[in-house]
Amino acid sequence: xxxxxxxxxxxxxxxxxxxxxxxxxxxxxxxxxxxxxxxxxxxxxxxxxxxxxxxxxxxxxxxxxxxxxxxxxxxxxxxxxxxxxxxxxxxxxxxxxxxxxxxxxxxxxxxxxxxxxxxxxxxxxxxxxxxxxxxxxxxxxxxxxxxxxxxxxxxxxxxxxxxxxxxxxxxxxxxxxxxxxxxxxxxxxxxxxxxxxxxxxxxxxxxxxxx
Amino acid sequence: xxxxxxxxxxxxxxxxxxxxxxxxxxxxxxxxxxxxxxxxxxxxxxxxxxxxxxxxxxxxxxxxxxxxxxxxxxxxxxxxxxxxxxxxxxxxxxxxxxxxxxxxxxxxxxxxxx
Numbered sequence: 001x002x003x004x005x006x007x008x009x010x011x012x013x014x015x016x017x018x019x020x021x022x023x024x025x026x027x028x029x030x031x032x033x034x035x036x037x038x039x040x041x042x043x044x045x046x047x048x049x050x051x052x053x054x055x056x057x058x059x060x061x062x063x064x065x066x067x068x069x070x071x072x073x074x075x076x077x078x079x080x081x082x083x084x085x086x087x088x089x090x091x092x093x094x095x096x097x098x099x100x101x102x103x104x105x106x107x108x109x110x111x112x113x114x115x116x117x118x119x120x121x122x123x124x125x126x127x128x129x130x131x132x133x134x135x136x137x138x139x140x141x142x143x144x145x146x147x148x149x150x151x152x153x154x155x156x157x158x159x160x161x162x163x164x165x166x167x168x169x170x171x172x173x174x175x176x177x178x179x180x181x182x183x184x185x186x187x188x189x190x191x192x193x194x195x196x197x198x199x200x201x202x203x204x205x206x207x208x209x210x211x
Numbered sequence: 212x213x214x215x216x217x218x219x220x221x222x223x224x225x226x227x228x229x230x231x232x233x234x235x236x237x238x239x240x241x242x243x244x245x246x247x248x249x250x251x252x253x254x255x256x257x258x259x260x261x262x263x264x265x266x267x268x269x270x271x272x273x274x275x276x277x278x279x280x281x282x283x284x285x286x287x288x289x290x291x292x293x294x295x296x297x298x299x300x301x302x303x304x305x306x307x308x309x310x311x312x313x314x315x316x317x318x319x320x321x322x323x324x325x
Binding site: 036098157202 | 223224225230234235239263267271272273278287290293295296297298300305307309311312313
């Protein structure tokens, strides 16, 4: 009998821009995923391995039951004048995995984010019918959306998780601690490696149980 | 004697029908044309195995849960914090020590100011 890969039911694939203008939302998503009890994964893992990037992304997608796709930065790039296709491409790969993948992969669920709720209808209307939410470029809102979306997957009879507001407050506390942490570890706060940041978040959360 | 782990029974949409399968197993127990049939069948298994029945929507999200466990009031516990599977560039013990140190410093600073 084939087993579902270990961690599949708790892995969340984040498909979002990795530029400096989006970092504050990316970090908020990572924190929220950890604080609800899930594990964030993303394409930045690919840069740490000597593997063909697309293959690595496909591997990560196949190992995650959940995925968060932020399409809020698909506009034309100011320098090149070209649209950014990576996010829609990875969304398509994820939906394809759900449709054509193994039995457990047909249970994959996706959350799609944008700046405005119905803007997607103007540029990627085929995705209507999916869970699409607007974050208004706000950390508080993106944290609540991610928390509420993942919350449905946990049994409320046995699992306690913090509220969206509580996670936001905890995230603010973590942000206050981050400069000292970067000093201690000699990290560049403007260029934090994904795995290191994710690990630091997980340690901070486990050392700061919510009340 | 170690307690036997009871696996939840899931009713899941699959292609144009519905399937019943045990959690964590990549093999289906049965396939059904309608959700109602699948739910009825799955409920019988959950009742017999004293497990939990988890019913999904057409979009894959969990819509309801029914427990047939012998434990009517299972303890509610905070979620488990999961760590990355990817190796970090900085040694994990070093990160752990630094985070603890920063937390302790913040706590003693708060204690001194109050």
